[in-house]
Amino acid sequence: MDFKFDFQEDYVVKEIIKKKCKKVLLQLPEGLKMEGSRLANYFENKTSAEIVVSGEPCWGACDLALDEAKKLEVDILIHYGHAPFIKRVDFPVLYVEMNDLRSIDKLLNLSLKTLNKYNSLGLVCSVQHKHQLEQAKKFFEDHGKKVIIPEKKGYAHYDGHVVGCEYNSLKTITNEVDAFVVIGNRFHSLGAAIAVENPVYLLDIYNNEIIEMSKYKDKIIKQRYAAIEKCKDAKKVGIIVGTKPGQKFGSFKVIKDKFRKLGKEVIVITMNEINSDKLTNFRDINCFVELACPRIAIEDYGRYDKTLITFRESLVVLGDMSWEDLLKNGLI
Ligand code: SF4
CATH class of the missing domain: 3.40.50.11860 (Diphthamide synthesis DPH1/DPH2 domain 3)
Incomplete structure (x- = not known):
């Protein structure tokens, strides 16, 4: 699989130095654990901090390694890959979101044929694609569609941002759109499909295809x-x-x-x-x-x-x- 994320290494180095951290716990989502040693070495070379990588599973920003961070007495927990989720956290946490740097141009063009039958679309994405949301909105509007990016609700940190357990923003616009488009992965689009009754389409950047989620939804409902x-x-x-x-x-x-x-x-x-x-x-x-x-x-x-x-x-x-x-x- 093509793998292109922005790990924001220089930003993290600046934050470690600015916050005068001596000991840091680094937490990565499951699919990115293999980057742990590279990142730890990089940060140790560029700062005077000692870096420890959490080997425990991490499934979301709900899953902050706070107990480990406290037991290790680190100065900060650096949590990669998710936007803030827990409203009040009693420990210093630096969230490092990672933009997926792959272009969505081809996917957008590909989607037009499938989405042709709809006049209005609700547009959302996982956090890795939030930098592409406005591009997608403009693209669909230029092709004659009304596009709504729903306002954030609950655990979502940004307008149009979906988290696997938070789809309330979509529910606020179900009567205003014919269908929803999710830029991201199957996990988030399946969540959207089982949260609302409108058709949901995934712009699947991992496999370069447009997927209508109803057959997966029907299986889950049974x-x-x-x-x-x-x-x-x-x-x-x-x-x-x-x-x-x-x-x-x-x-x-x-x-x-x-x-x-x-x-x-x-x-x-x-x-x-x-x-x-x-x-x-x-x-x-x-x-x-x-x-x-x-x-x-x-x-x-x-x-x-x-x-x-x-x-x-x-x-x-x-x-x-x-x-x-x-x-x-x-x-x-
Ligand atoms: S769906 Fe929600 S609770 Fe579950 S791992 Fe994702 S953020 Fe955490």
């Missing part, structure tokens, strides 16, 4: 319906409280007693990283409700032997929300 139905039959429910700093979606206090009233046994469990082995160890539990990242349950269906649902989906099991309303409001 899986989610099946998971919710299985949870209705569960005798024992585990509620997983995530311990990553920004992964708090729903409260176990809201649902714990309600599950008990349905006659189910309930246990509250904490987990930092949720994986199949950890769930399997709880042999007596039939269904888990996870209050960490909602995409763990939605995206990773099939990776787990146990049934795993989100907080919002648990409301359907409890009868507090209908399946139809969940779909209407979006699974995310």
Whole structure:
């Protein structure tokens, strides 16, 4: 795969020197961990700081390595690849967003044939492409379309910015646009597709193609319906409280007693990283409700032997929300 990101090395060097940092923890997303040694060496050569690279998984800016940074007593956590997400952080963090430097010119031209049938488009992107949003807007407007970049909402840091668990900005303009266009990857466009009812198209810069997301959405919806139905039959429910700093979606206090009233046994469990082995160890539990990242349950269906649902989906099991309303409001 073509790989062209701007790591902003000189900006980071300037910040380390300006902030007089002696010890730094560097955190990179999973796909960019291989850049850790290069970056650490570069920063150590250009500054007097000692650089430590976090080897723990990092899935988003919700996943700041704050505990590691505090234990190591570093002066700053440098977090690569995401925009700020957690509203209040009690530790110095430098977020380094990375622009994807590949051109989208060809993709835009390619998309015209597919998007021909729409007069109005909602335009959004993952943070790596925010520098290309205005270019895409102008391109579609020059080809006669009305284009709306939705105002940021919730966890989104910029207008038109989507995060895997935050699509509320799209929901504010669903009546004003015929379809949505996402510049980015399958993860973000699938999230958009299951959050709104309008058609969603991915401008897939990784594979140079335009992808309509409805077939992927339909598959997910069938899986989610099946998971919710299985949870209705569960005798024992585990509620997983995530311990990553920004992964708090729903409260176990809201649902714990309600599950008990349905006659189910309930246990509250904490987990930092949720994986199949950890769930399997709880042999007596039939269904888990996870209050960490909602995409763990939605995206990773099939990776787990146990049934795993989100907080919002648990409301359907409890009868507090209908399946139809969940779909209407979006699974995310
Ligand atoms: S989708 Fe999940 S991993 Fe991504 S920012 Fe949201 S909570 Fe974090």
